[in-house]
Amino acid sequence: MVDGKITIALLGQPNSGKSTLFNGLTGLKQHVGNWPGKTVEKKQGSFTHNGMEYIVTDLPGTYSLSANSDEEIVTRDYIASGNADVVCILADSSQLERSMFMLADFAGIDVPCFLVLNLADVAKDQGKNIDPKKIESKIGIPVILMSATDVKKYDSFFECMEKALKDKTKLDYSSLEKGYETVEGYSDLKTIISDGLVEGYSSTWLCAKAVEGDKVVRAKIENALSGEKKASYEKTIKTLDKGALSTGECKFAWIDEILDGSVNKVETSVKMGKFDRAITSKTWGKLVVVLVVIGGLLLSFIPALPIMLLGGCVTMLDEPIRTALTNANASPILIGIICDCLLMCIANTVKMLGFAFGITLVFGMFEESGIMARISYVFDNTMSKMGLQGKSVMPFLVSFGCTIGGASSSRVIDNWGQKILTIALAWAVPCGAAWAIIPMLATSFFGGYGVLVIVAILVVMIIHIWITSKIFGRHLVKKEDRYGIIMELPPYHKPKWKSLLRYVFGRTKDMFFRVIKVIIPVCLVFWFLSYSSIGVEGSVLYKVGTFIEPVTKFFGLSWQLFMAFIASSIGKEGAVGVLTALFSQTGTIFGAVAGSNEAVANSTQLLINNISGPQALAFMFAITFNMPCVVALAATYQETHSAKWTTLITLYYEASALILAFLAYHVGLLIM
Amino acid sequence: MDMRNLMNLLKSGECCSTAMLAERMGTTVSDVERTLEYLERIGVLRRTRLGMIECADCGSCSSGKGGGQCKGCMPENGFQNMGTIWEIADT
Numbered sequence: 001m002v003d004g005k006i007t008i009a010l011l012g013q014p015n016s017g018k019s020t021l022f023n024g025l026t027g028l029k030q031h032v033g034n035w036p037g038k039t040v041e042k043k044q045g046s047f048t049h050n051g052m053e054y055i056v057t058d059l060p061g062t063y064s065l066s067a068n069s070d071e072e073i074v075t076r077d078y079i080a081s082g083n084a085d086v087v088c089i090l091a092d093s094s095q096l097e098r099s100m101f102m103l104a105d106f107a108g109i110d111v112p113c114f115l116v117l118n119l120a121d122v123a124k125d126q127g128k129n130i131d132p133k134k135i136e137s138k139i140g141i142p143v144i145l146m147s148a149t150d151v152k153k154y155d156s157f158f159e160c161m162e163k164a165l166k167d168k169t170k171l172d173y174s175s176l177e178k179g180y181e182t183v184e185g186y187s188d189l190k191t192i193i194s195d196g197l198v199e200g201y202s203s204t205w206l207c208a209k210a211v212e213g214d215k216v217v218r219a220k221i222e223n224a225l226s227g228e229k230k231a232s233y234e235k236t237i238k239t240l241d242k243g244a245l246s247t248g249e250c251k252f253a254w255i256d257e258i259l260d261g262s263v264n265k266v267e268t269s270v271k272m273g274k275f276d277r278a279i280t281s282k283t284w285g286k287l288v289v290v291l292v293v294i295g296g297l298l299l300s301f302i303p304a305l306p307i308m309l310l311g312g313c314v315t316m317l318d319e320p321i322r323t324a325l326t327n328a329n330a331s332p333i334l335i336g337i338i339c340d341c342l343l344m345c346i347a348n349t350v351k352m353l354g355f356a357f358g359i360t361l362v363f364g365m366f367e368e369s370g371i372m373a374r375i376s377y378v379f380d381n382t383m384s385k386m387g388l389q390g391k392s393v394m395p396f397l398v399s400f401g402c403t404i405g406g407a408s409s410s411r412v413i414d415n416w417g418q419k420i421l422t423i424a425l426a427w428a429v430p431c432g433a434a435w436a437i438i439p440m441l442a443t444s445f446f447g448g449y450g451v452l453v454i455v456a457i458l459v460v461m462i463i464h465i466w467i468t469s470k471i472f473g474r475h476l477v478k479k480e481d482r483y484g485i486i487m488e489l490p491p492y493h494k495p496k497w498k499s500l501l502r503y504v505f506g507r508t509k510d511m512f513f514r515v516i517k518v519i520i521p522v523c524l525v526f527w528f529l530s531y532s533s534i535g536v537e538g539s540v541l542y543k544v545g546t547f548i549e550p551v552t553k554f555f556g557l558s559w560q561l562f563m564a565f566i567a568s569s570i571g572k573e574g575a576v577g578v579l580t581a582l583f584s585q586t587g588t589i590f591g592a593v594a595g596s597n598e599a600v601a602n603s604t605q606l607l608i609n610n611i612s613g614p615q616a617l618a619f620m621f622a623i624t625f626n627m628p629c630v631v632a633l634a635a636t637y638q639e640t641h642s643a644k645w646t647t648l649i650t651l652y653y654e655a656s657a658l659i660l661a662f663l664a665y666h667v668g669l670l671i672m
Numbered sequence: 673m674d675m676r677n678l679m680n681l682l683k684s685g686e687c688c689s690t691a692m693l694a695e696r697m698g699t700t701v702s703d704v705e706r707t708l709e710y711l712e713r714i715g716v717l718r719r720t721r722l723g724m725i726e727c728a729d730c731g732s733c734s735s736g737k738g739g740g741q742c743k744g745c746m747p748e749n750g751f752q753n754m755g756t757i758w759e760i761a762d763t
């Protein structure tokens with residue numbers, strides 16, 4: 001008591017409603033300062049009740065009373081100093097099993113106190129029936145169930161407070177102590193440490209904190225001890241390991257014991273949903289997820305189709321524009337540039353955007369609804385088996401959009417080897433550009449069967465990642481680094497359509513400009529390289545192409561496709577630029593290769609007529625699993641800081657893409 | 673809930689959801705949640721909220737170039753719904 005005023009301290013975890021109660025009690029009579037020597041805010045206020053004047057100290061909201069932060073140390077030192085006549089401990093009634101932890105951590109500090117079970121209204125809405133009297137009988141201090149927001153009903157709060165002050169009620173923690181006695185080292189310490197060895201704290205509290213490894217408390221005890229006791233204290237301390245696990249269990253068990261019979265909840269036990277049960281099942285999980293992903297891809301075709309058709313419409317402009325330009329006596333070069341390069345590039349880009357749009361929309365929906373988290377859960381699971389942290393799932397998912405983003409987001413992984421492995425594996429994930437090009441090519445060549453190609457690519461992706469993890473993993477992660485994870489799955493939500501659509505359109509627009517920027521220059525360069533006024537033999541490209549063809553044929557790639565493959569290393573869309581140029585109607589290459597000059601509707605048709613199914617298949621696998629793009633290469637170097645590993649990864653992917661092409665070609669020959 | 677048991681489970685490379693863990697340990701989800709919270713507080717576990725937040729400078733969109741958060745890569749306040757994972761802290 002200071003100058004006849006009584007001091008109350010408010011103690012509770014964040015969001016237990018301390019500030020609300022503080023404001024409710026003191027109104028405007030408050031001032032804010034700092035705790036001496038600390039940058040921790042000190043709030044004090046005052047009020048009068050029944051003619052008595054009270055000072056209220058709002059302590060910082062902390063999770064516990066360990067030495068984890070300045071706030072916690074300030075808080076416990078203040079309470080233990082006895083400066084407050086009574087400590088008002090707040091707990092959130094809507095989650096007592098959690099928020100009573102503060103009470104459990106307080107147990108053993110010998111000052112008068114009472115317990116406020118705040119947010120009573122919220123608990124009531126949850127269907128919880130809390131009996132404060134029962135709790136009171138178990139812990140020996142006044143307990144009140146209230147809502148700090150309901151200022152008009154503070155009467156029983158005052159009653160409680162006055163009772164605690166009058167009777168100097170102390171918390172009965174004998175049953176918690178019984179729990180502590182089973183903890184390794186606790187009883188030994190108990191024989192060394194006596195009550196009040198450090199002022200304000202009981203031996204129970206000091207021993208528990210010493211077991212937990214609280215550095216500040218351990219130092220204080222060591223200072224207070226001397227001679228033989230000090231030596232045996234130090235010896236005991238050395239034997240302790242992770243004592244906080246055991247004392248934590250005791251505290252939670254004590255809370256449950258208090259709540260048992262005091263809280264009746266109309267049990268709305270959250271059972272795992274069917275889908276959650278399916279994906280978390282050891283046997284079915286992966287299968288279900290693979291089916292969901294494939295389903296999502298199929299679904300992506302629905303919004304994709306209209307846009308792909310739009311791309312087809314752009315192609316139809318070819319005929320009228322070509323005729324108009326010819327009639328206007330435009331030079332063949334100009335017609336070539338406009339119709340074969342610009343127009344076809346635009347048409348192909350629009351077609352590519354179709355699927356990119358669809359997939360972004362569908363997977364955005366998956367994400368918002370909580371399905372994506374479940375997919376990533378199954379990935380996580382596999383991830384840690386490959387020696388990666390659960391966090392690696394993010395770079396993977398981001399890589400579906402863009403490998404550069406994937407490489408950058410591996411920054412959160414702190415283990416160097418795991419980081420490199422993550423990036424190395426993320427390269428195998430087809431990026432957004434691949435997801436745009438492959439469906440376009442697949443549907444052009446195989447129509448409805450194109451879907452099967454996409455499924456095949458996904459399956460190969462999984463196998464690829466698995467094999468790559470075996471090859472690279474051995475050198476990058478040690479067995480003992482491989483730990484499990486626990487994941488909290490978010491509840492299911494309805495997607496927020498407006499923001500989702502805005503995002504999908506924004507992303508599609510970005511992609512359009514990005515693709516156009518690559519595709520048109522590449523197309524122009526190749527078109528000029530293949531153009532020659534004196535016939536095929538005159539073009540540089542033809543000479544180089546026919547020279548290397550014997551080798552490229554081995555992988556199932558004609559030299560044109562091989563050049564497109566090389567261009568895809570710059571950026572996947574580059575491949576489309578090359579194809580557009582090489583299979584244009586005015587380009588002389590095509591005539592030479594096909595040996596005829598028959599007129600076809602457009603260059604897409606030309607493409608289809610001149611590339612066999614197996615070749616197309618080989619090509620699609622080659623560009624999908626090729627290195628993602630030069631920028632991704634740079635990003636990889638930037639994140640790994642290792643020229644050696646960046647080079648290894650690059651060579652590995654170039655080689656594996658060609659091997660996959662070879663396999664795809666031969667499988668194609670067998671089945672087509 | 674037996675915390676040492678939980679840690680051993682993680683060390684053995686086991687992965688599970690909080691709901692599964694509750695079932696396995698014969699306890700409630702809220703007990704699992706408070707235990708995880710506690711283990712995180714004492715620095716034994718590390719918690720990561722998954723979400724598409726680390727996407728500065730991805731280069732794939734117009735807004736990513738200048739650093740900062742890449743708006744083109746996610747809806748506003750979106751893509752935060754990927755769940756939370758706990759793993760053993762390195763220390």
Ligand SMILES: Nc1nc2c(ncn2[C@@H]2O[C@H](COP(=O)(O)OP(=O)(O)OP(=O)(O)O)[C@@H](O)[C@H]2O)c(=O)[nH]1
Nearest residue numbers: 013014015016017018019020061119120147148149
């Ligand atoms: N429904 C309801 N809400 C409450 C009650 N008490 C507090 N709140 C709300 O809970 C939230 C947190 O309350 P605060 O008073 O700021 O909690 P605090 O313990 O001071 O939190 P820190 O300042 O972080 O330590 C606020 O939005 C309050 O309006 C209550 O009895 N019922």
